[in-house]
Amino acid sequence: MTAHPLFDISGRTALVTGSSRGIGLALARGLAEAGCTVVLNGRDAGRLAEAAADLPGEVRTAVFDVTDAPAVAAGIADVEERVGPLDILVNNAGMQLRAPLLEFADADWHRILDTNLTSAFLVGREAARRMTARGHGKIINICSLQSEVVRPGIAPYAATKGALKMLTKGMCADWGPHGVQVNGLGPGYIETELTRPLVEDEEFSAWVRRRTPAGRWGRTEDLVGGLLFLASPAADFVGGQVLYVDGGMTSVL
Numbered sequence: 001m002t003a004h005p006l007f008d009i010s011g012r013t014a015l016v017t018g019s020s021r022g023i024g025l026a027l028a029r030g031l032a033e034a035g036c037t038v039v040l041n042g043r044d045a046g047r048l049a050e051a052a053a054d055l056p057g058e059v060r061t062a063v064f065d066v067t068d069a070p071a072v073a074a075g076i077a078d079v080e081e082r083v084g085p086l087d088i089l090v091n092n093a094g095m096q097l098r099a100p101l102l103e104f105a106d107a108d109w110h111r112i113l114d115t116n117l118t119s120a121f122l123v124g125r126e127a128a129r130r131m132t133a134r135g136h137g138k139i140i141n142i143c144s145l146q147s148e149v150v151r152p153g154i155a156p157y158a159a160t161k162g163a164l165k166m167l168t169k170g171m172c173a174d175w176g177p178h179g180v181q182v183n184g185l186g187p188g189y190i191e192t193e194l195t196r197p198l199v200e201d202e203e204f205s206a207w208v209r210r211r212t213p214a215g216r217w218g219r220t221e222d223l224v225g226g227l228l229f230l231a232s233p234a235a236d237f238v239g240g241q242v243l244y245v246d247g248g249m250t251s252v253l
């Protein structure tokens with residue numbers, strides 16, 4: 001039996017920001033396995049080259065810092081020139097900083113906002129300029145269960161992810177009429193470098209397992225199906241939504 005044609009995204013070109021490791025790399029692998037030409041992004045050329053060598057199909061790399069507006073403009077222009085018109089953009093690059101709000105430094109506040117929120121505006125705007133002119137494109141912003149809920153010590157992170165959810169809806173409102181669809185994917189607790197301190201904290205780790213209806217931490221591969229759906233024609237009438245892939249955690253108290 002073959003897959004339904006609504007899920008066919010082979011031949012598309014996709015850029016995944018922050019894909020040198022973790023969730024971004026798993027999403028890039030999923031897109032490559034679905035037949036896309038994939039462009040990996042990050043700040044470290046060596047690490048990107050290593051990641052690219054391990055993926056199937058046609059994989060390219062684009063080294064730029066997603067918080068640096070001129071670098072983003074040059075980076076997207078370069079990708080379109082070298083690889084071709086972008087059909088799919090995944091705004092995934094992000095970071096976490098854990099500290100009580102009263103101890104949170106100004107510089108850290110700006111850094112986390114720039115990395116998690118401003119980056120999606122900068123990269124999204126550059127890609128959407130081209131996608132809207134062509135009349136089609138899919139943008140998927142990687143939100144978080146913390147777009148909905150928060151815990152002590154991660155207020156700035158939750159603020160960036162909550163705002164990213166609303167930016168997703170706003171992008172949909174502005175660019176949807178021009179054929180560009182924008183949605184969010186909201187991971188729950190997923191084992192990556194970003195969550196390593198939490199995974200290694202046995203008490204917290206057990207709390208995540210108890211608190212998640214699915215009874216376990218998420219794996220990066222758990223996110224691939226949701227992304228492929230949002231990137232495919234099967235989601236052509238889905239706009240401004242965040243699909244939470246969190247083992248059910250966002251839904252229960």
Ligand code: NDP
Binds near residue numbers: 043064066095
């Ligand atoms: P990792 O820390 O494992 O990976 C982060 C990636 O982002 C790396 O590839 C890093 O590349 C890249 N990156 C960071 N800053 C920049 C920058 N300024 N410019 C370009 N690339 C950058 O994180 P995860 O894989 O865990 O997280 C990925 C996304 O998923 C983030 O947006 C995160 O908030 C979100 N998320 C994660 C969850 C989890 O449980 N892990 C839960 C919910 C959401 P390099 O350092 O090589 O430049």
